[in-house]
Amino acid sequence: MYAIEKDVFYGHDSNEKQVADIYHPKSGKNFPVVLFIHGGGWKVGSKEMFQEYGPYFAKNGFFAVSIDYRLSTPENPTWPKVKDDVNQALTWIVEDAPLKWNIDVDNICVIGESCGAQLAVLLSLEHRFKDRIKAIIGVYGVYNVEGWWHHTHRTREDDPVGDFIGGSPEELPNEYDNSSPSDRLKKVLPESFKKIPFFLLWGDEDDVVPPIQSYKFAQQLLTLGNEVETFVLPESGHYWFSVLPWLDGGRLTDYPNDIAAPKLLSYLEEKLLKQNIVDS
Numbered sequence: 001m002y003a004i005e006k007d008v009f010y011g012h013d014s015n016e017k018q019v020a021d022i023y024h025p026k027s028g029k030n031f032p033v034v035l036f037i038h039g040g041g042w043k044v045g046s047k048e049m050f051q052e053y054g055p056y057f058a059k060n061g062f063f064a065v066s067i068d069y070r071l072s073t074p075e076n077p078t079w080p081k082v083k084d085d086v087n088q089a090l091t092w093i094v095e096d097a098p099l100k101w102n103i104d105v106d107n108i109c110v111i112g113e114s115c116g117a118q119l120a121v122l123l124s125l126e127h128r129f130k131d132r133i134k135a136i137i138g139v140y141g142v143y144n145v146e147g148w149w150h151h152t153h154r155t156r157e158d159d160p161v162g163d164f165i166g167g168s169p170e171e172l173p174n175e176y177d178n179s180s181p182s183d184r185l186k187k188v189l190p191e192s193f194k195k196i197p198f199f200l201l202w203g204d205e206d207d208v209v210p211p212i213q214s215y216k217f218a219q220q221l222l223t224l225g226n227e228v229e230t231f232v233l234p235e236s237g238h239y240w241f242s243v244l245p246w247l248d249g250g251r252l253t254d255y256p257n258d259i260a261a262p263k264l265l266s267y268l269e270e271k272l273l274k275q276n277i278v279d280s
Contacts, residue, residue, distance in 0.1 A: 001026040002058035003241070005031075010087075010092035015070060018085060021047045022101075023054035023064040024039075031063035032109070032272035037086060037115025037123075038242060041160035042072045042079075049113075049242035052252045058218040059257045060077060060265055061273060063103045074159075077166035079179055086119045090129055095149055107272050111264075113161075113241050117141025121181035135271040137264065139223060139241045140202040140209050143217035145180035150158040151210060185220055197227035197245075199267050201260060205238025231263060 003026050011018025025031060034057050038045040047066040057064045066150040069085035072078040094105045110133060112120030117138035124133050142148045146169045149161040162168055168175045177183045198221055202214040214230070221228045233240075240257060243250040252261045 002055055004055070010089045010096075012088060015085070017068045017070045017201065018088060019047070020065050020067045020089065021050075021054065023066075024101060025058055025061060025063075028061065030104045030270070031061065031102065032104050032107040033109045034062045034064045034268065034272075035090060035093065035108065036064065036066040036257075037069070037110065037112040037116035037119050038072070039064070039112075039116045042082065042115050043160055044071065045116075048248075049244065051243055052257075053111075053242070054249065056252060056261060057265070057268070060269075062268065063068045063097075063101060065089070065097075072160075072164045074163050075165055077164050079175060080163075082119065083122055083179075086123050087126060087128075090123060090126075091108050094129070094132060106132050106134075109137060109268055109272055111137040111139070112141060113139040114238070115142045115164075118143065118145065118179070118181055122179070122184065124196055125184060125190070125193055127190060130190065131195075133196055135197050135199065135268070137267070138214070138217075138234035140206050140211075140238055141181075141200070141214060141217070142209055143180070143213050144182040146176045147182075147213065149176070149210065155207070160235045182220060184215060185224065189224070191194040194211070194225050197229070197271060199229045199231070199264070201233065201241075201264075202229045203233045203236060203238065203240065203256070208238035227268070231260070233260065 007019045008022055012022050036050040038049045047068045050066040054066055067089045069082050069087055070078050110120040120136055124136050165175050200214050200218050202211050218228050218230050223232040236256045240249055242258045
């Protein structure tokens with residue numbers, strides 16, 4: 001049995017986007033935490049996109065949190081403020097959530113989808129969460145922000161990256177560098193980051209975020225010494241991992257989630273539940 005708590009405020013100011021949906025077991029203690037960060041090109045999307053995965057993990061012994069964060073528009077870029085949102089969400093999980101729920105704040109996995117994967121990786125580089133994040137799962141992620149800017153300018157009419165950053169790579173090179181996981185990993189990294197295992201999933205027919213983004217990022221992590229597991233979904237593109245109101249699919253019974261979901265559960269049981277048993 002599990003419970004759902006909607007629109008729980010995790011923020012510290014008046015930002016209406018600093019809310020989360022929580023899915024947790026009704027009984028038990030010391031639950032590992034799974035934090036979901038949705039995709040949508042930093043301009044659309046919501047915490048409700050994980051309305052299937054939240055209950056799935058809660059029924060299997062995890063404290064699942066799906067967050068909203070501020071979204072960009074052409075007139076209102078959200079970098080780097082959006083980083084503050086996800087940092088605040090995890091700070092709330094670590095500092096405030098244990099006052100109400102019995103959770104293990106030293107046993108956390110962050111799951112990011114598409115641009116949410118970019119935010120998940122940046123979150124794992126924060127010193128304040130040193131040794132708390134035990135795994136990162138990235139699903140068809142944006143890991144090279146400038147690379148995705150060039151791809152979107154060849155393939156679509158809008159400019160999600162430019163709207164997010166506030167300009168082009170030529171105009172704001174430092175912001176592209178600071179927001180891009182692949183560039184951040186070229187700098188001096190905390191030793192705690194190299195201990196984090198990564199599980200990267202993507203579809204082999206993704207024309208929204210090219211599979212080469214995930215492949216190159218996996219190779220970069222392996223070079224650093226991180227443990228990396230990859231899972232390529234055949235005949236799969238983008239938008240299959242979560243529920244989107246304007247698209248069919250995204251359910252756990254739909255392909256390829258029917259294959260990916262058990263794989264993810266097994267991975268989290270190994271990385272978080274196993275850790276929970278050892279530490280107890």
